Amino acid sequence: MTCHVRVEPPVAPAFERDLDAAEIVMGRVSSAGLVLPDVSVSRQHARLFQRDGGWWVEDLGATNGTELNGVKISGPTKLSAGDRLRMGGTVVQFDPPPPEPEWRPPTPDPMPAASTDRQAARLQTLNDIHRALATAISLPDLLDLILERCFRVLAPEEGVILLKDAAGNMTPAASRQKPGASSAVFISRRLVEEVAGKGEPALVLDAALDERFSGSESIMTAGVRSVAAAPLADAEGTLGMIALSSRVSVRQFSEADLDLLVSLASAAALRVRNVALAEEAAERRVLERELALAHDMQMAMLPRAMPDRREVSLAARLTPARSVGGDLYDFVLAPDGLWFIVADVSGKGVGAALHMAVAKTLFRATVNGAAPRDLPRVLARINQELCRDNEQMIFTTAIIGHLDWTTGTLTLADIGHLPVVLVDSQGRITTPEVPKNIAFGVIEDAGFDVATIALAGGSVILLYTDGATDARDTRGTLFGAERLAGAIAAGVGQGDRATAEAMVSAVAAAVEAFSAGAPPEDDLTLFAIEYRG
Amino acid sequence: MTLTELRHLGVVVISPSGRIDSTTSSVLDAHLVRLAQSGDDRIVIDFAEVDYISSAGLRVMLTLAKRVRGSAGALALCGLEDAVRQVFELAGFMPLFTIAASREDAIQRAGGA
Numbered sequence: 001m002t003c004h005v006r007v008e009p010p011v012a013p014a015f016e017r018d019l020d021a022a023e024i025v026m027g028r029v030s031s032a033g034l035v036l037p038d039v040s041v042s043r044q045h046a047r048l049f050q051r052d053g054g055w056w057v058e059d060l061g062a063t064n065g066t067e068l069n070g071v072k073i074s075g076p077t078k079l080s081a082g083d084r085l086r087m088g089g090t091v092v093q094f095d096p097p098p099p100e101p102e103w104r105p106p107t108p109d110p111m112p113a114a115s116t117d118r119q120a121a122r123l124q125t126l127n128d129i130h131r132a133l134a135t136a137i138s139l140p141d142l143l144d145l146i147l148e149r150c151f152r153v154l155a156p157e158e159g160v161i162l163l164k165d166a167a168g169n170m171t172p173a174a175s176r177q178k179p180g181a182s183s184a185v186f187i188s189r190r191l192v193e194e195v196a197g198k199g200e201p202a203l204v205l206d207a208a209l210d211e212r213f214s215g216s217e218s219i220m221t222a223g224v225r226s227v228a229a230a231p232l233a234d235a236e237g238t239l240g241m242i243a244l245s246s247r248v249s250v251r252q253f254s255e256a257d258l259d260l261l262v263s264l265a266s267a268a269a270l271r272v273r274n275v276a277l278a279e280e281a282a283e284r285r286v287l288e289r290e291l292a293l294a295h296d297m298q299m300a301m302l303p304r305a306m307p308d309r310r311e312v313s314l315a316a317r318l319t320p321a322r323s324v325g326g327d328l329y330d331f332v333l334a335p336d337g338l339w340f341i342v343a344d345v346s347g348k349g350v351g352a353a354l355h356m357a358v359a360k361t362l363f364r365a366t367v368n369g370a371a372p373r374d375l376p377r378v379l380a381r382i383n384q385e386l387c388r389d390n391e392q393m394i395f396t397t398a399i400i401g402h403l404d405w406t407t408g409t410l411t412l413a414d415i416g417h418l419p420v421v422l423v424d425s426q427g428r429i430t431t432p433e434v435p436k437n438i439a440f441g442v443i444e445d446a447g448f449d450v451a452t453i454a455l456a457g458g459s460v461i462l463l464y465t466d467g468a469t470d471a472r473d474t475r476g477t478l479f480g481a482e483r484l485a486g487a488i489a490a491g492v493g494q495g496d497r498a499t500a501e502a503m504v505s506a507v508a509a510a511v512e513a514f515s516a517g518a519p520p521e522d523d524l525t526l527f528a529i530e531y532r533g
Numbered sequence: 534m535t536l537t538e539l540r541h542l543g544v545v546v547i548s549p550s551g552r553i554d555s556t557t558s559s560v561l562d563a564h565l566v567r568l569a570q571s572g573d574d575r576i577v578i579d580f581a582e583v584d585y586i587s588s589a590g591l592r593v594m595l596t597l598a599k600r601v602r603g604s605a606g607a608l609a610l611c612g613l614e615d616a617v618r619q620v621f622e623l624a625g626f627m628p629l630f631t632i633a634a635s636r637e638d639a640i641q642r643a644g645g646a
Contacts, residue, residue, distance in 0.1 A: 395624070522555075
């Protein structure tokens with residue numbers, strides 16, 4: 001048993017269909033048996049089905065529900081001739097009485113013979129277009145498809161789709177020409193303002209006589225031209241516009257053509273919005289997944305427990321930033337002392353995390369069994385490895401050193417990093433002079449210089465990354481070296497011997513309080529070594 | 534960050550202004566890559582209007598220097614105020630770049646003729 005429905009979408013023109021399947025799903029999704037071109041309709045909104053010789057309707061859990069003659073339905077409900085179903089902004093009439101011969105008020109139409117037959121054919125075309133557009137998955141494909149359909153049903157010589165870019169400017173995103181047509185895209189700024197700016201369709205019967213094309217802004221090509229243009233707009237606003245043009249001698253557009261273009265553009269806008277959102281969401285998901293992976297890799301590389309021995313005690317904090325990663329700290333306990341590293345890999349994401357893993361592995365491998373006097377050679381080897389295949393110029397800054405806890409001798413190298421802070425046993429805060437070396441990963445045959453410092457028992461050295469000095473408050477002020485010195489002084493306390501843990505806690509708290517409310521710019525690493533003597 | 538570009542004596546002078554950080558450095562990098570693609574390899578970067586450069590910005594400078602060396606072009610930097618100069622110094626990058634005292638000097642050292 002067949003039934004007949006008349007569909008009245010909110011924007012697109014109404015259309016009618018005969019249905020004869022056992023079950024028909026109605027919704028926005030292109031695979032629906034009855035596609036409803038309406039953003040307020042759910043993808044699979046409701047179903048019509050046959051039972052006991054009659055037709056029934058059932059809501060499929062749609063967000064906005066389904067109304068039958070103004071009453072929301074809650075289960076399968078039998079339909080009678082003339083019933084009105086409302087889904088979102090769309091009305092579907094079930095077996096409506098035959099339409100009035102002129103259901104649409106006649107509009108002045110320069111194209112003759114725009115009969116109802118022809119209208120019906122165009123409406124059928126629109127439903128086909130809506131289905132076809134649903135097959136495109138990328139934005140360029142979709143835009144090409146929209147133009148292809150425009151050419152098929154409206155036969156212009158040239159067509160262009162403008163889309164609003166991130167800065168709000170309308171820029172050409174796709175165009176198409178009939179073979180042999182002029183290559184210039186025929187559009188004026190005034191027309192863009194009128195159509196995309198105000199959201200109004202425009203019909204230009206003869207561009208030469210139309211003031212929207214007067215003046216120097218127009219790009220005139222040979223021949224008198226007719227233009228039809230419609231906004232690509234949905235409930236959330238204007239996304240862009242479609243403009244079609246032709247020489248009048250070849251094709252002059254009518255009001256009926258414009259109506260069809262407007263309907264086509266509204267169906268297209270819905271798809272453009274969905275595809276753009278899907279692409280944006282997919283990019284964001286990929287980025288987020290990558291950042292999450294990089295974060296996990298970074299955290300997995302950090303030592304789990306900090307030693308607290310008779311000779312030495314260590315404390316560390318690493319507060320990762322959401323988007324920029326790359327900090328690392330590590331240490332190796334040798335029989336007579338401690339090797340340590342604090343590093344900052346430039347770059348972010350998995351690339352930086354992999355570089356970080358390489359740096360850590362190289363550090364562990366090269367210091368294993370090495371003597372403090374070997375440090376320059378250790379550094380040269382790490383650098384050579386980090387220069388290898390480094391097309392992206394990912395560089396790594398680091399402080400690498402060795403503390404001999406039997407003698408208190410500190411061997412220290414600054415590889416393009418921030419200075420080290422030393423708090424001696426009397427609580428004096430100094431910055432020991434350490435020769436500057438170029439960051440790892442830049443110059444393959446770079447040489448490295450190191451400093452040797454004699455530490456007294458009760459000294460603490462603090463290593464940090466630029467997440468500390470470059471932290472910003474909500475007004476954009478940098479934390480800076482002076483505030484860092486103040487925070488360290490607070491960590492030392494009055495007349496007390498500094499401890500590694502107190503120093504790290506004090507600086508971390510100061511940076512956190514300073515930058516409260518501002519997103520962290522960069523990873524913040526603090527690493528303190530307390531030499532107990 | 535905004536970028537200003539002018540050409541003088543066959544040298545392209547790029548003047549970024551504001552902050553060159555992990556977000557904005559990609560804009561600068563993309564611009565410099567486009568320059569390279571159009572065959573411009575005599576370049577001056579004027580940092581006079583730059584308040585801050587992060588390690589991401591330094592990386593852009595390193596890749597630029599490498600590209601310019603690869604094409605036998607020339608690169609000079611000028612206008613390095615303390616905040617920016619310090620970042621180059623900390624990373625140990627000063628010896629890698631030609632640092633000029635003024636824009637005119639930089640244009641000359643980038644081979645302006």
